[in-house]
Amino acid sequence: xxxxxxxxxxxxxxxxxxxxxxxxxxxxxxxxxxxxxxxxxxxxxxxxxxxxxxxxxxxxxxxxxxxxxxxxxxxxxxxxxxxxxxxxxxxxxxxxxxxxxxxxxxxxxxxxxxxxxxxxxxxxxxxxxxxxxxxxxxxxxxxxxxxxxxxxxxxxxxxxxxxxxxxxxxxxxxxxxxxxxxxxxxxxxxxxxxxxxxxxxxxxxxxxxxxxxxxxxxxxxxxxxxxxxxxxxxxxxxxxxxxxxxxxxxxxxxxxxxxxxxxxxxxxxxxxxxxxxxxxxxxxxxxxxxxxxxxxxxxxxxxxxxxxxxxxxxxxxxxxxxxxxxxxxxxxxxxxxxxxxxxxxxxxxxxxxxxxxxxxxxxxxxxxxxxxxxxxxxxxxxxxxxxxxxxxxxxxxxxxxxxxxxxxxxxxxxxxxxxxxxxxxxxxxxxxxxxxxxxxxxxxxxxxxxxxxxxxxxxxxxxxxxxxxxxxxxxxxxxxxxxxxxxxxxxxxxxxxxxxxxxxxxxxxxxxxxxxxxxxxxxxxxxxxxxxxxxxxxxxxxxxxxxxxxxxxxxxxxxxxxxxxxxxxxxxxxxxxxxxxxxxxxxxxxxxxxxxxxxxxxxxxxxxxxxxxxxxxxxxxxxxxxxxxxxxxxxxxx
Amino acid sequence: xxxxxxxxxxxxxxxxxxxxxxxxxxxxxxxxxxxxxxxxxxxxxxxxxxxxxxxxxxxxxxxxxxxxxxxxxxxxxxxxxxxxxxxxxxxxxxxxxxxxxxxxxxxxxxxxxxxxxxxxxxxxxxxxxxxxxxxxxxxxxxxxxxxxxxxxxxxxxxxxxxxxxxxxxxxxxxxxxxxxxxxxxxxxxxxxxxxxxxxxxxxxxxxxxxxxxxxxxxxxxxxxxxxxxxxxxxx
Numbered sequence: 001x002x003x004x005x006x007x008x009x010x011x012x013x014x015x016x017x018x019x020x021x022x023x024x025x026x027x028x029x030x031x032x033x034x035x036x037x038x039x040x041x042x043x044x045x046x047x048x049x050x051x052x053x054x055x056x057x058x059x060x061x062x063x064x065x066x067x068x069x070x071x072x073x074x075x076x077x078x079x080x081x082x083x084x085x086x087x088x089x090x091x092x093x094x095x096x097x098x099x100x101x102x103x104x105x106x107x108x109x110x111x112x113x114x115x116x117x118x119x120x121x122x123x124x125x126x127x128x129x130x131x132x133x134x135x136x137x138x139x140x141x142x143x144x145x146x147x148x149x150x151x152x153x154x155x156x157x158x159x160x161x162x163x164x165x166x167x168x169x170x171x172x173x174x175x176x177x178x179x180x181x182x183x184x185x186x187x188x189x190x191x192x193x194x195x196x197x198x199x200x201x202x203x204x205x206x207x208x209x210x211x212x213x214x215x216x217x218x219x220x221x222x223x224x225x226x227x228x229x230x231x232x233x234x235x236x237x238x239x240x241x242x243x244x245x246x247x248x249x250x251x252x253x254x255x256x257x258x259x260x261x262x263x264x265x266x267x268x269x270x271x272x273x274x275x276x277x278x279x280x281x282x283x284x285x286x287x288x289x290x291x292x293x294x295x296x297x298x299x300x301x302x303x304x305x306x307x308x309x310x311x312x313x314x315x316x317x318x319x320x321x322x323x324x325x326x327x328x329x330x331x332x333x334x335x336x337x338x339x340x341x342x343x344x345x346x347x348x349x350x351x352x353x354x355x356x357x358x359x360x361x362x363x364x365x366x367x368x369x370x371x372x373x374x375x376x377x378x379x380x381x382x383x384x385x386x387x388x389x390x391x392x393x394x395x396x397x398x399x400x401x402x403x404x405x406x407x408x409x410x411x412x413x414x415x416x417x418x419x420x421x422x423x424x425x426x427x428x429x430x431x432x433x434x435x436x437x438x439x440x441x442x443x444x445x446x447x448x449x450x451x452x453x454x455x456x457x458x459x460x461x462x463x464x465x466x467x468x469x470x471x472x473x474x475x476x477x478x479x480x481x482x483x484x485x486x487x488x489x490x491x492x493x494x495x496x497x498x499x500x501x502x503x504x505x506x507x508x509x510x511x512x513x514x515x516x517x518x519x520x521x522x523x524x525x526x527x528x529x530x531x532x533x534x535x536x537x538x539x540x541x542x543x544x545x546x547x548x549x550x551x552x553x554x555x556x557x558x559x560x561x562x563x564x565x566x567x568x569x570x571x572x573x574x575x576x577x578x579x580x581x582x583x584x585x586x587x588x589x590x591x592x593x594x595x596x597x598x599x600x601x602x603x604x605x606x607x608x609x610x611x612x613x614x615x616x617x618x619x620x621x622x623x624x625x626x627x628x629x630x631x632x633x634x635x636x637x638x
Numbered sequence: 639x640x641x642x643x644x645x646x647x648x649x650x651x652x653x654x655x656x657x658x659x660x661x662x663x664x665x666x667x668x669x670x671x672x673x674x675x676x677x678x679x680x681x682x683x684x685x686x687x688x689x690x691x692x693x694x695x696x697x698x699x700x701x702x703x704x705x706x707x708x709x710x711x712x713x714x715x716x717x718x719x720x721x722x723x724x725x726x727x728x729x730x731x732x733x734x735x736x737x738x739x740x741x742x743x744x745x746x747x748x749x750x751x752x753x754x755x756x757x758x759x760x761x762x763x764x765x766x767x768x769x770x771x772x773x774x775x776x777x778x779x780x781x782x783x784x785x786x787x788x789x790x791x792x793x794x795x796x797x798x799x800x801x802x803x804x805x806x807x808x809x810x811x812x813x814x815x816x817x818x819x820x821x822x823x824x825x826x827x828x829x830x831x832x833x834x835x836x837x838x839x840x841x842x843x844x845x846x847x848x849x850x851x852x853x854x855x856x857x858x859x860x861x862x863x864x865x866x867x868x869x870x871x872x873x
Contacts, residue, residue: 040712
């Protein structure tokens with residue numbers, strides 16, 4: 001109440017400035033008294049379009065600015081080509097210049113108004129007062145832009161935490177847990193057979209039930225270990241003699257917390273879930289209860305890699321999604337997460353291939369290729385199949401004969417991958433397509449045509465076929481092939497130039513002026529984060545990588561290699577890597593949110609749904625894409 | 639603001655009489671060769687009980703100062719006058735000042751003395767300034783017997799004079815505010831209207847500096863020329 005009274009005693013214009021500030025970081029986290037101090041000491045200036053706001057010649061910066069209306073851009077003169085380039089943009093609610101003000105030095109960047117612009121500012125002494133009195137303000141100033149990035153990451157993490165919390169709170173009744181169909185046996189079954197059954201089903205316990213399905217005992221891998229170590233008897237012993245009698249049981253209405261307490265108390269890792277008639281309906285393991293807290297990549301990968309049925313693979317896909325949530329919650333960056341998704345996808349693809357070879361071996365050695373985003377190891381939860389086969393033609397067979405054997409096999413694999421959640425490729429870029437199931441020689445011819453006779457039409461495929469990787473089978477044939485491809489591209493300046501021209505056709509969704517440009521093909525007022533946000537980076541980096549003989553397909557790794565080869569300036573590359581990763585992070589968070597709402601995954605977002613901070617970061621990231629494209633234009637004189 | 643005025647009065651009492659001799663108040667300055675880029679300008683807005691200067695009264699005064707083309711928030715005036723006897727039922731819907739708020743206001747005399755002191759004789763700008771000028775001069779005369787004239791400049795003339803091609807869709811304060819993307823924090827609040835008028839003035843001053851309008855006299859000349867041009871068009 002006191003605060004309200006105080007507020008009404010402040011002049012209207014002071015209150016209005018406080019209201020404005022409260023909508024933006026770091027002011028949104030600051031106390032009213034500090035905001036009032038800012039507002040009372042503020043002054044308002046106007047800068048017409050193109051007016052200089054701050055210049056390196058002005059001497060040490062003595063004033064702290066917030067854009068109230070309009071936009072400021074940073075300009076740096078490039079000594080190499082004599083051009084001026086925009087290094088950043090500052091829009092409504094954003095502060096400047098932080099580093100120069102803290103360092104009490106002149107700004108290194110010319111700040112220029114971009115459009116008619118009003119700025120609030122405080123002088124050095126008011127700045128110092130706020131800096132020493134307000135923790136959020138000080139943190140913000142000291143960490144500058146990096147604190148913004150932290151805030152984005154924190155938000156991504158807290159979002160993931162929230163989704164974990166909702167699906168994993170310990171007061172969830174056990175019946176809501178996905179209870180596994182319990183593996184059961186009768187008391188007279190020999191231990192050897194019981195263990196074989198556990199192994200088959202990839203579980204750590206088996207429940208011994210009587211004729212009415214009442215649990216009478218439980219036998220776990222730990223019991224087996226004890227039995228062997230203590231020589232309790234041969235493996236033919238009926239399981240009833242070595243099982244733990246009267247296993248702990250809970251009804252389906254009990255909650256997870258009760259289950260966790262019981263487990264902790266008795267040091268059991270499993271308990272039986274029963275109905276009112278004491279009939280077994282499921283088993284809950286410690287791992288189930290805490291699955292989300294300890295989603296374990298290694299374990300998940302092993303489970304996928306040893307799954308014996310397609311349906312197990314299909315069911316494990318939801319674990320991959322939960323793992324992504326958990327990884328984001330634990331602060332993994334988007335680069336790590338996409339690599340992990342790719343790793344798990346690779347394991348799945350390999351397992352599908354292995355299971356099919358076991359069932360129906362085509363008898364031809366082959367390498368399973370993957371293209372596009374999977375080739376670059378940049379997959380998210382929304383993923384298409386882009387694959388192909390590179391085979392070695394056995395003596396006495398023609399390539400078409402080989403294809404006759406491989407294509408039906410590939411057809412099944414493509415279908416099964418689709419069941420696992422890898423959408424069938426609409427453009428039929430799949431191994432079951434006879435044009436993409438080729439021998440080493442045929443692939444080489446294919447690339448010769450692709451590179452030497454490039455047309456705008458086949459350039460579209462560059463984003464697919466020039467980012468490739470072997471997922472299964474020998475890698476040597478692909479290395480040999482790619483070696484030739486790289487050499488050919490390096491020698492072909494015209495092809496490079498065409499690639500570069502193609503790479504800049506997709507402009508980041510920023511017009512030269514202010515707001516976002518929306519996707520032209522998508523829903524109204526949406527941005528396509530993949531095509532408009534990530535693709536400009538991926539495509540520009542690919543051109544530089546191929547032109548400079550970089551073999552990696554991953555965009556971030558390509559940039560590292562380009563720095564090592566002194567093609568990219570380390571600072572530029574860092575900014576580009578960061579921008580690329582942030583767009584990816586925002587895209588992945590959007591995917592997780594769509595999953596939570598049960599919506600189909602899409603790459604479209606409405607920037608109006610983002611908070612001002614994310615909008616600002618997106619815009620800054622898109623601007624980095626613009627700079628990268630400018631480098632391409634300068635290099636290839638486009 | 640209230641505390642500010644109380645302190646000011648304490649100081650004045652210490653200095654002698656409460657009733658001020660107009661001679662001791664700052665003298666209004668004429669529009670001469672003061673450089674626009676250095677001078678202090680008052681931007682003012684009044685809320686009144688109605689539109690008729692002979693019958694209606696001032697109930698709120700909001701003003702900000704522009705010094706050397708900068709608005710300093712520390713240099714502002716925002717006050718509701720103490721006039722419990724006034725009938726404000728007609729206009730209360732527009733400016734939102736109800737009878738209660740009025741009684742919380744200040745003794746008109748004290749407030750106006752303080753206003754004159756604060757204005758320091760500097761030129762006064764307002765949107766449709768004739769209206770504010772009439773009301774303020776009448777109030778100053780009735781309450782204090784003060785009859786000196788300040789230099790008044792109409793922002794509603796300044797803007798079209800410097801932005802002749804602006805497509806504002808109208809000549810109102812709201813039209814110009816929209817044109818520059820400005821938000822009025824609380825429309826028909828004297829101080830908020832004064833603020834947005836001052837913000838628009840900053841934009842005009844920036845343009846003036848680039849077009850060789852350097853002094854206050856240059857500005858009034860330019861406006862006189864603009865008005866003549868406008869009336870010629872009308873004929």
